[in-house]
Amino acid sequence: MSRFVETLVASAQRNSGENGRGLTTGVPGKPWFRTWGQVHDDARRIAGALELEPGTAVAILAADPGLIAPAVQAVWLGGGSVTMLHQPTPRTDLAHWAEDTLRVLKMIDARLVLLGPPFEELSGLLEENSIPYRDLAALASADAEPLAEPVEVAEDATALLQLTSGSTAIPKGVRITYGNLHANVLAMVEAAGLDAERDVAVSWLPLFHDMGMVGCLTVPMAIGMSAVKATPADFLTRPLLWPELISKYRGTVTAAPNFAYAIVGRRMARADDGDFDLSSLRFALNGAEPIDPAAVRTFTDAGARFGLSPTTVVCAFGMAEATLAVSFAELGRGLEVDVVDADALEQRRRAEPVSADAPRARQFALLGRPLPGLEVDVVDDGGRQLGERQVGRLRIRGAAVTPGYLTVDGPLSTQDSEGWLDTGDEGYLIDGQVVICGRRKDVIIMGGRNIYPVDIERAVCEVDGVRAGNAAAVRQEAGSRRERFAVVLESRFAGDAEAEKQLRKQVAARVVDAVGVRPSAIVVLAPGALPKTPSGKLQRAATASLVPAE
CATH class of the missing domain: 2.30.38.10 (Luciferase; Domain 3)
Structure with missing residues (x-):
């Protein structure tokens, strides 16, 4: 078996007893704990029921991490590859989402889709397009003969196809091999100083995102570290659930994009003394999007009242093309x-x-x-x-860098000759x-200058009335002699003509002060209207389409 699957099996064997470490899901309502040994037993039964051919591409669409974890491991035990399909949000156009999902399934040559709650109703769409599927909840509860031994696969066989685009872009899958996973998992364990016996990971990140799937599920599963998994919907509905779970489960390790630290920092600042105990947290990774030092300080300043050390936040660089992590800031130094x-x-x-x-x-x-x-x-x-x-x-x-992409036009190499x-x-x-x-x-080139959107966006968010972290600077007529940029922002003043007018004046002045150039247009949206992925990252292409044509 591959070295990566060997780590999964060894982790399960070490945590097969009643005192073993494992995975807690169903929080906050109905916590459900299973040791990694129990997850492995479920995975073996699912793998036995699936009877995969080595190399089979399996797509998974489900919301419950408790169902997803053994299903993912089952595919790996069977020598297949996993693709976590993007999930629709309340703002998603379901017709477009369905069309894009079918395009992804064709692109990866999916031989099977595992459907779990609340997506069972999509079975009709799959049937119409002759795509085989299985009910994940039924598989998990079936009394199938367990897979006897993991299927042998090469280190360069595909283990994970990580989708990189949101619902409005042309899909592309990063091909992560079993060898890539093994290399990056070991590197992250070393760089973060992870201790399987003492560390506890707490996460709400979506499992179709590399940070959620690799960093907050695969790493704990592979090394036998305790993990607590909520869902993105849980977090977005009640952001303070995150520090609540860290407090309750004595979380030591967590991760999130910058916007989440900004949101939680502001809300913790208004919380009562004693609401949280963050003294156990030692490693809070901030990555996946541009890091705003002000947002980090908002989080650490607000958390200090609840025992959070200012050195806890670890700024990082990562990307799906490197499996997940490329670099971590030095531990114990903070921002x-x-x-x-x-x-x-x-x-x-x-x-x-x-x-x-x-x-x-x-x-x-x-x-x-x-x-x-x-x-x-x-x-x-x-x-x-x-x-x-x-x-x-x-x-x-x-060793962790992908050998290539899968695209709608076929495979695409990612590496040069060296x-x-x-x-x-x-x-x-x-x-x-x-x-x-x-x-x-995204760089805006004007008058021979390279202007970075993040500088514009931070300036915009300093204006009173602009929702913090909810502004985007987008290029217009990129590459032309008339290259310009527009600003799209969220504000509670949206819909009030006079208030919008004053807000635009203030935003324009603040942007000119920051970068010396005036935006060609300023679009004011209601709160929650900026196009984002389900994990909260801005979708720039969709945002640019909201700027009216001249």
Whole structure:
């Protein structure tokens, strides 16, 4: 069997007794705990019932982590590959979602779909398109003959097809091999100093997101670390559930995108003394989207009253193309930033350090050094390697890096002849630490300057009346001589013509002050109207479509 599956089996064997560590789901309403040994037993029964051919692509659409965990392991025990399908949200156009889901199933050549609550009604759609499916809840409760032994697979066989696009973009699957998973799991355990006997992971992240699937389910499952899993809907309905679960289960490890820390920080600031006890938390990873130092400080400042150490937050760089993690900031140091001159950054593509109170100073979080087995470098557009503090294209290579994508047009290689993968990010290195300025495709080029959307968005969110973390700067006429940008934001003033007018004036002035350029348009939306993925990440392409044409 693969080295990765060996770790799963060994974890299950170590945690097969009544005192074994395991997975708690069903929180907060009906907590359900099973040891990893029990999860493994369920997985063997499901694998026996499925009787997969090695290499079979299996898609899973379910909400309950308690059902998903053994199903995922069952596919791996059977030598197949898992694709977690994106789940619709209340704002999703179901017709478009169904169309995109069918496109994904065709792209990955899915031979089977496992349907779990609340998606059973989609069985009719699958039947109409001759796609085989099984009821996940029925499989989990069936008294099938367990799989005797894990199926032998090569290290380069596909274990996980991680979808990278939201519901409005053309789908693409990152091909994660069994070897990739093994390499990145071990690297994260080492870099985070994880101790299976003492650490407890608490997460609400969706399992169709790499941070949720790999970081907060696969890692605990592989090393036998206790884990508590809520659902994204639970968190979005009541964000303070997150610190409540950390308090109740004495969580030591957690992870989330930046927006979640901002939301919870603001709400904890209004909570009563004694509502939480966060003294157990030692590792709170912040990644998956641009890190706003102000949001991190909001979280750590509010959490201090509840025993949270300011050194708990670990800023990170990760991407599905690296299985999950590329770099972690050094443990025990908390948020560290590099303060640079905006003019030098935009005009000379160099990160020149300045004091925090200097005119047009910019702050970027330090994201640490690459994890074991990974390399990061920075090159210019011609592929020439750049020196320290020179801004260019970030590349990665190593054992955890995907060999390629699956697309609607077929397989696509990701690595060049030397094994390097272009991340699509712009950034620089300082003493080996990674700093990211922004996505190359989102950079706004005006008058020879490279303007990063995150700078505009942070400025917009400083205006009273703009919902914190709910503003987007989007390119218009990209690559043309008339390249411009628009701002789309959420506000409680939406619908009030006079209030919107005043808000637009304030936003325009604040943006000009921050980046020296006026937005071509400012669109004000009602709260909850910005297009986002179910995990809360902004969908820029869909947001750009909301800007009226001139």
